[in-house]
Amino acid sequence: MKKVKIALMGLGNVGRGVWMILNSNKEEIMKRSGYEVEVAKILVRDINKKRGFEVPRNILTTDFNDIIEDDSIKIVVEVMGEIEPAREYMLAAMDRKKHIVTANKMLLATGGDELFEKADKEGVMFNYEASVAGGIPIINGINESLTANKVERLYGIVNGTTNYILTKMEYDGLDFSEALKGAQDMGYAEADPTSDIEGFDSQYKLAILSSLAFGTKINVEDVYREGITKIESIDIEYAKEFDRVIKLLAIVKDNDGILDLRVHPTMIPENHPLANVNDSFNAVLIRGNAVGDLMFYGRGAGDLPTGSAVVSDIVSILRSNIDIDNLNPVVKNNLWKKEFNAINEINSKYYIRLTVEDRPGVLGEITSVFGGMNVSLKSVIQKGIESSENKVTLVLVTHDSKEVNIHNAINSVCNLNSVYKINNLIRMEDFT
Incomplete structure (x- = not known):
């Protein structure tokens, strides 16, 4: 059985999950990947920290150079979180032709292009299944x-x-x-x-x-x-x-x-x-x-579900044969140029909850304003007196309307003396 050395950067909840899965499911991983996976180094902030589970002290390090300078380490798993120093460390690892697995959603969402381009340039794999929805593939x-x-x-x-x-x-x-x-x-x-x-x-x-x-x-x-x-x-x-x-x-x-x-x-x-x-x-x-x-x-979420996605990414790299030169399976996310709607341009149904004065004619005033803004109401619910101040709750549900029209109507309704407060606005979805 071939052996491959990997490094973990981080040993929090997700890192713990990765460590536990690699150890408890060792045989399954070997059979499915064709490799025995050895965790050679784990980057931590404090080697002496009590962790509640056993990790060999000799593989713990606080120095990233212990990972980057070890050419026998082929895969670096980043489960540190935050943007820095995770970004810097992953870029440096790719410079040394090390493949990357990450769970870092914040970094991917805000600076993913730089990482994709670097992986493309260096011909290394960059997997990130665990960055979204934990163990869901x-x-x-x-x-x-x-x-x-x-x-x-x-x-x-x-x-x-x-x-x-x-x-x-x-x-x-x-x-x-x-x-x-x-x-x-x-x-x-x-x-x-x-x-x-x-x-x-x-x-x-x-x-x-x-x-x-x-x-x-x-x-x-x-x-x-x-x-x-x-x-x-x-x-x-x-x-x-x-x-x-x-x-x-x-x-x-x-x-x-x-x-x-x-x-x-x-x-x-x-x-x-x-x-x-x-x-x-x-x-x-x-x-x-x-x-x-x-x-x-x-x-x-959770250490084991997210750790499962991380280990699956490791196995995916191993199955692709990490010894192949210039391996480059990085998914391109710039195949098409799309435009984006501002929120005011969307169409939706809306639930609107208001507190209004309890007197005749108030409902007519409000529905008239919405009608004047091209917002059609599907239903209206009025509850009883809320306090001695004659306040009642009014709930409106609209038909499909443009959001800008909804906000224009709400702004106008707020100017009515009979309306005390717009309590909430929630969009409705029918999945059509």
């Missing part, structure tokens, strides 16, 4: 299984933390802060959960997926982003009245070469497969013009 699914298709739509629940929070709000009746605290207690959310709950994590992942699925360069700034911090329990209850659930949905639609790219809370039909993706699970639904709808589902 979505990157290879797009790169290999869907190459015969023109992708028309992509919808994803790609952040386990926010999906867990929304699930707890829906099924356990928790408010947002309680559900967030539960996610932190479970280890799904960080002490600072901003990247998850404000949608940044999903934004990075959608930029990566969209670039692959639609064969075009996408900057993360092209993706409209909105988090879940404005979702209240009352919105969850209204969604149920419309036979819908609320998910933080990543959406891409190709409209004759113009892409809608957005991440935001979305009300979706309760009988749709994505509506039943709960807790910390992830799912990605892709619509191809030949294959129709395909859905990839599984654990989107």
Whole structure:
């Protein structure tokens, strides 16, 4: 059995998962790859740190040069996170003809082109399955299984933390802060959960997926982003009245070469497969013009699911024969030039919740404003008196409307003396 030496950069949650899989599934990996995989070096910040599992001390190092200068190390696995020094280290490793596996979604979404170009120049493999949706093989699914298709739509629940929070709000009746605290207690959310709950994590992942699925360069700034911090329990209850659930949905639609790219809370039909993706699970639904709808589902985070994707990328490199000179399987993401819609240009149905004065004529005033802005209302729900101040909740659901018209209508409605507050606006998706 041939042996190959690899190095890990990072030994946090994902690094631990990689280490455990390489050791516990050693025989399976050898038979499926044709190689015995030896972890020769692991780059860490602190060699003396207690880790809760056994790692030989002699393979731990705090010096990146121990990896870069060892020509026997053929594959470098980056699971450090953040942009620097991960970017610098991967570029330096490729200079030395070392193949790269990474789980770094932030770096790929913001600076992936530089890494792809470097891998192309040096003739090395650059795999990144673990950067999106943990253990779900979505990157290879797009790169290999869907190459015969023109992708028309992509919808994803790609952040386990926010999906867990929304699930707890829906099924356990928790408010947002309680559900967030539960996610932190479970280890799904960080002490600072901003990247998850404000949608940044999903934004990075959608930029990566969209670039692959639609064969075009996408900057993360092209993706409209909105988090879940404005979702209240009352919105969850209204969604149920419309036979819908609320998910933080990543959406891409190709409209004759113009892409809608957005991440935001979305009300979706309760009988749709994505509506039943709960807790910390992830799912990605892709619509191809030949294959129709395909859905990839599984654990989107965690040390072992993400570690599984990393090890799969290692095996993929080994199966490609790492000794071949000038191996260059890097996927090009600049096959076509696409334009991007600003969020104001999209069309959608909308749920709008307002607090208004409880008196005759108020509903007529509001519906008149929306009609004047070319927004057609599908339904209106009015609840009873909320307080001694004669305030009531009014919920509007629109037909398909242009977003700019919705915002123009809302701005005009806000000027009415009878309207106290626009509490929330949530887009609705029917997957047509």
